[in-house]
Amino acid sequence: MSAELNHQQVSFIESFIETKGLEYEPLQEEILDHICCMIETQMNQGVTFHQASKQVFDHFRKDELKELQDQTIQLLNQKKWTMKKITLLVFGLMLTVVTITWAINLDPPKVSPLGENYKITSGYGMRFHPILKKKKRHVGVDLKAPIGTPVLSTADGVIEKIEDSPNTYGKYIIIKHDDAYQTLYAQLSEIKVEVGQKVKVGETIGLSGNSGMSTAPHLHYEVIKDGKRVDPEQYFGP
Amino acid sequence: MYGYEISQHVKSLSEGKLILTEGALYPTLHKLESEGLVQTEKVFFGKRARKYYSLTTAGNKAVSNKLEEFQEFVLAMQLILFPKQAH
Ligand SMILES: [Zn+2]
Numbered sequence: 001m002s003a004e005l006n007h008q009q010v011s012f013i014e015s016f017i018e019t020k021g022l023e024y025e026p027l028q029e030e031i032l033d034h035i036c037c038m039i040e041t042q043m044n045q046g047v048t049f050h051q052a053s054k055q056v057f058d059h060f061r062k063d064e065l066k067e068l069q070d071q072t073i074q075l076l077n078q079k080k081w082t083m084k085k086i087t088l089l090v091f092g093l094m095l096t097v098v099t100i101t102w103a104i105n106l107d108p109p110k111v112s113p114l115g116e117n118y119k120i121t122s123g124y125g126m127r128f129h130p131i132l133k134k135k136k137r138h139v140g141v142d143l144k145a146p147i148g149t150p151v152l153s154t155a156d157g158v159i160e161k162i163e164d165s166p167n168t169y170g171k172y173i174i175i176k177h178d179d180a181y182q183t184l185y186a187q188l189s190e191i192k193v194e195v196g197q198k199v200k201v202g203e204t205i206g207l208s209g210n211s212g213m214s215t216a217p218h219l220h221y222e223v224i225k226d227g228k229r230v231d232p233e234q235y236f237g238p
Numbered sequence: 239m240y241g242y243e244i245s246q247h248v249k250s251l252s253e254g255k256l257i258l259t260e261g262a263l264y265p266t267l268h269k270l271e272s273e274g275l276v277q278t279e280k281v282f283f284g285k286r287a288r289k290y291y292s293l294t295t296a297g298n299k300a301v302s303n304k305l306e307e308f309q310e311f312v313l314a315m316q317l318i319l320f321p322k323q324a325h
Contacts, residue, residue: 010285027264029287030241034260036286037242064261072265076272 003043005036009053013039016057020065027069035060108181109154109235111201112143113221114208119144121218124231130215139229140184140222145208147217151185153199154223154235162195169220173205183232184222240288241267267291275300 005013013035022028035056042052112118122142129136145151153175160182161174169186173193176182189209199205210217223232239247241263248258270276275297279290293301 007284014285026268030264030289031260033240033286033288034242034245034264041246068261068264071261072268075265075269078269 003040005040005049009039009049010036013053013056016053017065020060021063022065022069024069024073027072031065031068108225109177109183109223109232110237111152111154112236113151113154113183113185113219114143114145114149115152115202118236120233121216124229124233140186140220141232142218142220145217145219147189147207147209149208149219150204151188151206151208151219153201153203153205154183154221155181155201157183157199159193159195159197159199159205162191162193170209171206172220174224175199175205180226182224184220184224186220186222187218239292240290244291270297 010032014032017028017031017035022031038056038059039049039052042055043049047055120141121144122138124138124141126135127138128134155175155177157175157177159173160176162172163169164171169184171188171191172184172186173188173191174182174184185206187209188206190207191205192207193199193205208217208219221232223230223235241260244267245258245260245263267276271278271291274294276291277294277297279292281288281290
């Protein structure tokens, strides 16, 4: 598990910041969190709090924090700061703030929703439907999955829809990956995410089940490109 | 994204070559906020408060304007550097 500083340790950092002359409140709490994060990152790599905090205090040895504050206030008071003057740094920074959203926007699905070990029991395309007893287009793939198998997001994205349609999909999730791609995971027994939540590729979003109209426990998986169901097997990686 | 996350992100995007110091990061973020280009949301846990930044509509527009300018610049450079490939 990742380290989280306790109350006492946070207070210790807080008093350090105060001794450095950082008094502007909005910055104070932000720098406090920043330093705590720096220390926690170190601690996650096995460094003790004592060593990690010493390193950080070394990092802000002189007047860095006071200067940071003065620069912020000076910049805030600058009236002539116009859009045209956006420097490369500021532009880069703004880009960075959106990169995560953009990274999400650029990722088509690229892995199987069950990880490396999967078995397709029914492929995409026309097939004889075992329950309806007639030929029907299968718009996704079925992957063999004992009930309770973790189902993974196949790309970075945002949970778009969670629903339960007992007669068809059962419990299912739709993830939106970008303007073009969505993926759908159906016949789930349990859902571990909420609508609007960001997910990373490989993140568990639910557990497989047998919740809709199906003969054996499996995961039904669809890849939707520009609103059309395409063959998910193309997106199972190399 | 919050401040520390942004600094780490820049570092990892640039494979460690680019270090965004706190002194460059926070004043700029606060200025962008006061200009209405980014908005913030604060989450409290214990004694700590974490400020999450995201682009406002105006910020988004500014970025895409700048991107367009940048693309035009790249295109112009391509015309100069690779005149044969340009069409
Ligand atoms: Zn199916």
